[in-house]
Amino acid sequence: MTDPLLVDLSRLQFALTAMYHFLFVPLTLGLSILVAMMETVYVMTRRKIWRDMTKFWGLLFGINFALGVATGLTMEFQFGMNWAYYSHYVGDVFGAPLAIEGLMAFFLEATFVGLFFFGWDKLSALAHCVVTWLMALGTNFSALWILIANGWMQNPVGSLFNPDTMRMEVTDFAAVIFNPVAQAKFVHTVSAGYVCGAVFVLGVSAFYILRGRHLELAKRSFAIAAAFGLASALSVVVLGDESGYAVTDHQKMKLAAMEAMWHTEPAPAAFTAIGVPDLENRTTRYALHIPYAMGLIGTRSLTTEIPGITELVGHAKDRIRNGFVAYAALERIKADRTDEAARTEFARTQQDLGYAQLLKPLIGDPLKATDADIDRAAWSTVPHVPSLFFTFRAMVACGFLLIALFGAALWYTAREAEAPRWLFRAALFALPLPWIAIEFGWFVAEFGRQPWIIEGVLPTALATSELGIPSLLITIAGFTLVYGVLAVIEVQLMLRAIAKGPETLAEDPAALFPGAGANRNAAGLVAAE
Template sequence: MIVDPDVVGLSRLQFALTALYHFLFVPLTLGLAFMLAIMESVYVMTRREVWKRMTQFWGVLFGINFAMGVATGVTMEFQFGTNWAYYSHYVGDIFGAPLAIEGMMAFFLEATLVGVFFFGWERVSPLKHMIATWFLALATSLSALWILIANAWMQNPVGAAFNPQTMRMEVTSFSDVIFNPVAQSKFVHTVSAGYTMGAMFVLSISAWYLLRGRNVDFAKRSMTVAASFGLAASLSVVVLGDESGYTVSENQKMKMAAIEAMWDTEPAPASFTLFGLPDVASHSTRAAVRIPWVMGLMGTRSIDEPILGIADLVDQAKVRIGDGIKAYDAMLVLRENHDDAQAKAILAMHDKDMGYALLLKRFIDDPRKATADDIQKAANSTIPNVPVLFWSFRLMVACGLWFIALFAYAFWRASKRRLDGRRFLTVALWSLPLPWVAAELGWIVAEYGRQPWAIEGVLPTALGASSLTASQVGLSLGGFVLFYTALAVVDGYLMVKFARKGPDGLGMWPQRPDAIPATAQTA
């Protein structure tokens, strides 16, 4: 039967919103955990009380954020069973293992280490407490690793094959799943983005204190750590993001073409469109400003390999749909006769394309009866939303370049002991939301750009949804929006409340009339 587009659309919207909410907390957890480990290491080496208080204060904000991240993550994973039942049935053998390992990392290892961090200050030696904090920082990253392994398999499904006997995808090499090149590039890029967010958070809140003349020594030390750590992290984001883009050009050519709004294949090496107005109706990009060679060098690491345009990729999809229909037919024959040698041979030859035949399910019950017009529609459906990807990517990159510039300037000022310029502090404060903007844009590029696939080339998103009615999904969507909005409001309230209190208001730092030097008014 043809799937209900309303059910699929609402299910996608629900998962997108819950994932976006969840991703508000995860990167900050990654970044703050390492910031805490660095600060506590300085405390253990110097035994200066200010560094201990810094670790404890920023740890309070880390704890609030960590709790919200766990609360939003648990309910998000449940949706695989409620809203995406066929997806779970079809690829659960592969997808479930990394999620299970991540659950153990988050609920056993991380939770234990968080407990040691908050309640172990007077129970273990400073050295042992510092070691536990470093393990907490590593555990948060390892927890993210397993989620990204699962996500990377959706982008590049390696180490698995379709079993016509069980009618499911099954693992053929778990090591290939773990060491998926997409997982490696996504992991280092994502955690670096989290480190950048943590550094910006500390930098911005510290700037707020300095602007008000509060906790000056405390805030300057925090800003110094944030500036150096943030500069290294933001540089890593750009460098490792380039590697992530290269893996996209290798494994998700349509996503790459859409990001660049490259409607037609250009002679190698392709140019990079710095600015343009993608026009979906005419398949062109108006007012385009291009930089020669850049896209070809980044996307292919060569000067003679082309990056295929959208039109050529649609033509390739039509061919794969035709081959996929052959595999689909052979699969149905094997369901009736498991020993049919000819069907086995046909399926073995074309099984990599069967997912393309399943794209036809959006338009026709039986892919074997597809007309040329049906195949054209299915091929056209492989084009994601080009304007959304085009601008999301460019805004994300612009944020990344801004982070490098800001952290480099902050690092320079810290080295000169001039963390008191009012204009600089104001800019640092107002830059606080930008890492979240960049992170959400990155999520849109990665996940929205994968459409129409739940599993790239294997399972269309439209077939993964559960057998629910639109009203049922709409009801749960409304509930999730209310619940997650309430959590976001509570998190924001608590973070603002404790940040406003500051270390002095929480009794972690002497309350004294610190003041910004007069030079701050003109610097």
């Protein structure tokens, strides 16, 4: 049996690298669109201020993009090194979207990033604007294919386990691409990235306004970020509702844990706004319910029930027992490839094979399981309820605070009224909120899937490589150290660029890098021209 500590450390290492990488992704998504919008206005008006805005925010985009690429490469290698059995088991399916992302989206994005920075004096204004939009399109395409891969892990459609190869194989690639969970995750995640970019522009612009610096650029940037941010934040709410609907269909246990819904309620279920989940007594104390809300969000109806945790555990027990048949049939196929009766039995029950495998970390051989073992395995399908309950509500709270901020900012800018200083201070202090909301959102999405690495198909405990615990501890410490250094570099470069300001950087891009003045040609790497 796999050492539980090995599994936990493998999960911790991937969580650290993934959540760190995703500090850069949403800002890249948001800034790419905002920069493209600013350059479009420049092409239409030919006013220099919009060109300066494009260059300044484009420079900050470039710094963030570089760190995002560097941290993303690590994750690709982890699949083969830390999660070798996972890569073997589902590589035929999971690897396809990742390969397409690298060959199509990332190369498109990287190519046009280069043209964006080096093409100001070599391309016409219209051609450069097209390049900027293609750069933004490549950024979004990268997110699309990554989320198709992740969406398949949440809802493994268009694939089937092959008992001859002992691997999952693609049966319908169109179903993988148009997976409803993947599509809902894509639009929700991208919209959250747009919010992140808008908050960043809003906050930095507010800093300039409070300091009385670069006011022409700052006020225009503040206005465009307010409008774009409000539209994006409202779309996050709408698209988040769609994600909730998809979770109801395909990940019922995750939804029940997020809501701390221990038992099935009469339709339509209420939404628990606040409360304290009690694991020992399997209830939620001090709960404040909003009648009908969860039923409408989760089922779009007033008559459809949302199953509770206890009922879903009972359903998991049935699937575990049915999985015994699939597991036994697979063992017979291994022993005799020509056993047609075993193949027929396996084809009938293979959808529950993963549930039988939940017992392997507990007792090794699922066929020797007792009723107590089955009960333990069934309850292992319940993720940690308080963690999901509170992080989901913190994410939602951050979202509504940002909607209020964007609404107030747009109210003043649309009326061309002088905004109060408290609004600019609020924009500055709100800078961390989108990252908090996004990281919490990913925590809910990924932690809520446990104990599955592939929902209903492959338990996480069976997916790891046979690495030594000392190796994992050393690499976790190494990643923490290296990523800490990269974080310091990223923040220093960003703060230095913001402190220097758009006018200084436009005149002397080498000013961002002290000591680089003797090599002004090298400064072209980060300069707009």
